[in-house]
Amino acid sequence: MTRLAEIPQLPAVDHEEIFDVRISDRRFVGEDIVALTLRRDDGELFPAWEPGSHIDVFLGKDVNGDPLSRQYSLWGPVEDRTAWRIGVLKDPKSRGGSQRVHDQLLEGVVLQVRGARNHFQMEPAESYIFIAGGIGITPILPMVKQAERQGVPWKLYYLARNRERLALLEEISKLPAQHVILHCDDEQGMIDLAGITSTLGTSEHVYACGPGPLLDVLDTMSQESGRWTFHCERFAAATVAPGRTELPFEVLLAKSGTNHQIPAGVSCLxxxxxxxxxxxxxxxxxxxxxxxxxxxxGEPDHRDSVLTAEExxxxxxxxxxxxxxxxxKIVLNL
Ligand code: FES
Incomplete structure (x- = not known):
């Protein structure tokens, strides 16, 4: 058995289990995109999960000796609790995560994962538009299947730079073809997002995952239209608007009663x-x-890519x- 080396003490999170998992299958499902099937090493079932969920995958230590983890969406069938399936694009700008997945997570390797957690829940809607860019298909695919199961009208736009970058095409080919639009920029030019969304009404929800610029454009269109509801999941933090100030502030921890000064340029964490x-x-x-x-x-200055506008x-x-x-000053329940 090969165990991913140097797994440090993992941070525990309330209600979320850490599992030893073994890679039972590893295959390329697009250019530089590897799909991994993870099964529990103790042979038990994973907890149930919903479309949009992701897991933390622990990849050893980072340069500071802290646990190095990355988050990957689950894309397999939700009803199959014997396996969790993830897809990972090798990022040329990788800070160690995707490169390590591609280099070290081979068939038979045992590693640890935590989850699943869902910040990208499907809300009930009269119809759905799904827009996925590249590896962003991973959280979208189970959503599409759920809409199909529930009999809710849907349409999937799957975009990529070129055909090689379209992942999981075998899975996508099992979906009703009349609802699936594959779009490759090198063949068809840039997709007309304004055209796609121009006729959407208040009962329609758009779910998207993909590169930041794609999500930024859709977010702006949604706000400007004021009609359709937009949900997205980002791989990386949204860019902070230029000129946004970063002031020091004080944090009081209610449970311990301790005070902490957070300087500009340093995170509270x-x-x-x-x-x-x-x-x-x-x-x-x-x-x-x-x-x-x-x-x-106190009043937080939210800079994350997780909370919804309402939250x-x-x-x-x-x-x-x-x-x-x-x-x-801000008081936290810690
Ligand atoms: S550690 Fe991931 S959102 Fe803060």
Whole structure:
């Protein structure tokens, strides 16, 4: 048995189990895109999960000796609890995650995963438009299948730079072809997103996952139209608007009664961890939701890519790895 070397002590997260899993199948499903099938090493079933869920995959240590984890969406059949399936694009700008997956996660390797967690839930709708870019098909595919199972009208636009970058085509070929539009930029030019969304009404929900610029465009279109509802999942943190200030603020931890000063340019998570506070975290980029913390007082300056507009407005929680404060002081339920 090959075990992924140097797995450090993993951070525990409430209600989420850590599993030893073995890679039972590994195959390429697109250019630089590898699909892994993970099965529990103890032969038990995984917990149930919903479309949109992702898991933390632990890949050893980072350069600071901290656990290196990455988040990957589950794309297999939700009813199959014997396996979790993920897809990973080798990113030329990889900071160690996708490169390590491609280099080290071979068939038979045992590693640890945690989850599943869902910040990309499907809300009931009269119809769905799904828009996936490249590897962004992974969370979208189970959603499409769920819409089909439920008999809710749907359409899938699957976009990529070229045909080689379209992943999981074997799975997609099993969907009703009349609802699936494959679009390759090199053959057809840029897709007309304005045209696709121009006729959408208030009962329609658009779910998208893919590169940041694609999601930014759709987000803007949704806000400008004021009609259709937009949901997206990002692989990387949304870009902070230029000129956005980063002021120091104070954090009071309600349970322990300790005060912490968060300087400009340093995250609340980093300060708390270095002070020995036991906090849950994983991505440190505001995309996974692990560090979500209840806010008791103060006004967060939300900079994550997890919370919805409504959740941001409610100010009940914040992602302490990236979010800051508009108020001079913030009280957290820690
Ligand atoms: S650690 Fe992932 S959102 Fe904060």
């Amino acid at each position: 980093k300060v708390l961890r270095e002070s020995g506070v036991n906090v849950d975290w994983s991505c440190s980029e505001g995309v996974c939701g692990t560090c979500e913390t209840e806010v008791l007082e 941001r407005a409610a100010n009940e929680t914040m992602m302490i790895c990236v979010s800051r404060a508009h108020s001079p």
